[in-house]
Amino acid sequence: MTRDVAVLGAGMHPWGKWGRSFVEYGTAAAREALADAGLDWRDIGSIVGADTVRGGYPGYVAGATFAKALGWQGARVASVYAACASGAQAIAAARAQILAGLADVALVVGADAAPKGFFRPAGGERPDDPDWLRFRLLGATNPTYFGLYARRRMAVHGDTPEDFALVKVKNAAMGALNPYARYRKRVTAEEVAASAVVADPLRLLDICATSDGGAALVLSSMDFARRHGVARPVRIRAVSTVTPRFPNTVLDLPDIATDSAATAEVAGETFRASIARAAYEEAGVGPEDLSLAEVYDLSTALELQWYEDLGLCGEGEGAKLLREGATAPGGRTPVNASGGLASFGEAVPAQAIAQVCELTWQLRGAAGDRQIADARVGISANQGLFGHGSSVVAVR
């Protein structure tokens, strides 16, 4: 039995600060994905939404919100919250329904209208929420964690701010070619170095912005794809949604401390590395098989970390891999051919879906000026608050 599901359609709403509701962005992306699939919304048996708490009803709604906007038609519905991994876990839910025979064809949608500046926790006095606590007690924003990781890489691996800036230069050059990206201008290393420090050693252009945006996918069983006349669709072969393992020894968002490693054996791999490994194992592929990767470059330094966690290079060799051009277009494994979050910004429930949209276009050979030649296997990787991590492997 094949465990593949077909990607019949992909769509996005252009990202930026548009000042509209997340419902509009998601609906526009959904309509585009349906048109791309050549399907009518009434053909869809299941809709899965990646949740947002902003812009709409503050109760984690998504699936039904988009279903209503598209017109109630009686589809099975689900909504998924997994912080930054929400989109990938929405894909996982839709895929599981398809593989279980509960639906032939499913629509996955994620969209958000993000606030300006830093993300912040929901209001009120909530000292039982680790996300609330880190802001209340430390004022520790997401960029401060990115700063900690970046400084740690500099101390342990000898990375430099110039290495970090090269990630932005690479991703901005690709984002300039992507009509859905928010930032469509090339950036120089000098411009990164001249931007304001946000969280030492990271500067404004090292850190991704908050954005509005939407992304959607139409997924189906392989049988449905064949009946629909798509003989060779892009296929999703794996969706990893693993949790960390105790003791988690890398300080992570939103925690104030790590687990103690004094009494339990420490796993031989980090949480991020385990996310990728689970996807590789499920897909039966390895890093050497990849044509491209889309990773969460929440900061430039974090992209280098993902190189190592995906197994593109050994520990501490991320900056070297970048400098060699291996992760640039034309290199061995181009990373963030879409332009990455550096070019898109964060629209939390949409971004993991947007990664798979890019993989789809690349694997179809339909990525226009940013096409990676002969792309056959792609991986996405992301990580969300509270121990959510996801990775999707797509193949042609």
Place this chain on the structure above:
Amino acid sequence: MSRRGTPAAAGWFVGDGVGFRLLGTRCSSCTTVFFPREDAHCRNPYCTGGSLEEVPLSRKGHIWSYTDSRYRPPSPYVSNPELPWEPYALIAVELAAERLVVLGQAAPGVTVADLTVGMEVEVVPGVLHEDAETTWTTWHWRPTGVRA
């Protein structure tokens, strides 16, 4: 002056001066230490669970990493928007005995320029913010041997 000193996080630290300590909890069965304190159940999946007892953490550790906050953090961080923003450093500190890393603000006056990864620091009492009635207290990390 007449303000009452109240911990910004109840039960996370205790004491004054050199007697100041972060407080965690330790599982009586597997001896795993938790910070912030875990009072419900031991989170070690290899442990069948024991009672959790309060335990002071090591006073000194070494810097795992550090950064700072050049822009005003959003609420629920409390700061006076009338005053210009003054960046503060954040330090993640590795405690050898407990083998865990604890993040905290640096003591006032300590900037990222004063810090290196691996440097020894100690935990000291600090003030998070003050309002009309209360001085909200917290913990700070400070390079050892440095006086405020």
